[in-house]
Amino acid sequence: MTERSTLPAVWEVPQEFRDRLSSLAGRQRAMSCDGHLLLVLHAPPDPEDITRVARYFWRKPDGTWNSDEFGSGTKALGRHLDQYAERINEYDEQEERAVDAEGRFRVLELLAPVHRASRHLHQVLQEARKMCGQDRDLIGWRDRAYEIERTAELLYSEARNSLDFSIAQRAEEQTKSSYQMALSAHRLNLLAAFFFPIATLATLFGANLTHGLESVTSPIPFMGLLLTGLVAGVILTSFVTRNSSNRTTRSK
Secondary structure (H helix, E strand, C coil): CCCCCCCCCCCCCCHHHHHHCCCCCCCCEEEEECCEEEEEEECCCCCCCCCCCEEEEEECCCCCEEECCCCECCHHHHHHHHHHHHHHHHHHHHHHHCCCHHHHHHHHHHHHHHHHHHHHHHHHHHHHHHHCCCCHHHHHHHHHHHHHHHHHHHHHHHHHHHHHHHHHHHHHHHHHHHHHHHHHHHHHHHHHHHHHHHHHHHHHHCCCCCCCHHHCCCCHHHHHHHHHHHHHHHHHHHHHCHHHHHHHHHHC
């Protein structure tokens, strides 16, 4: 984005204003000299913006306004505030559509620079109101800037709380899953410890019994053993995961 770094050459502003401005936008601020008022504000920023885009609003001693981007008249600064309000409303809609932690983090990433800029915008307009006494336009813009700042702050807090809740919920789910896995492993270790001596003795000394299936035509014995093993596996799996299912049902 191209940064507006200087005041328009056609503006007949006090030289002090030009002397105080560099080639960069700098911070948002208000300047007053000989009845003239100059507001150096920032366009609504994006997270990818390395530098801020400056916008200049000049109030003459007779109360007329000029801007470098929105033309002349009292509505120029109003259009600047409209852009902030529209940007915050856009992020508010994105926050409502966010269904996971990644979506909420993206909203926070987008909203953070706008939140900071709106806070400084309100401070500058409050300072400008003090410089110009009871200018009704400035009072109205200052009050609107406060509402914009407040809306951005509330949205930022809401998105932050939603993100924290999502993280806490995910951590709780992982803790429950880890506990259940540890419990299942413990049960399997108990079963293995219980049958290990028998399996060891049967391996060392042999424990083949005459059961009458030796003469049955293959593969009937094999298929019968396979089916019995599968049924026993299902029963064992149900036993291992039984407490986890009961806890999940109670929590709901």
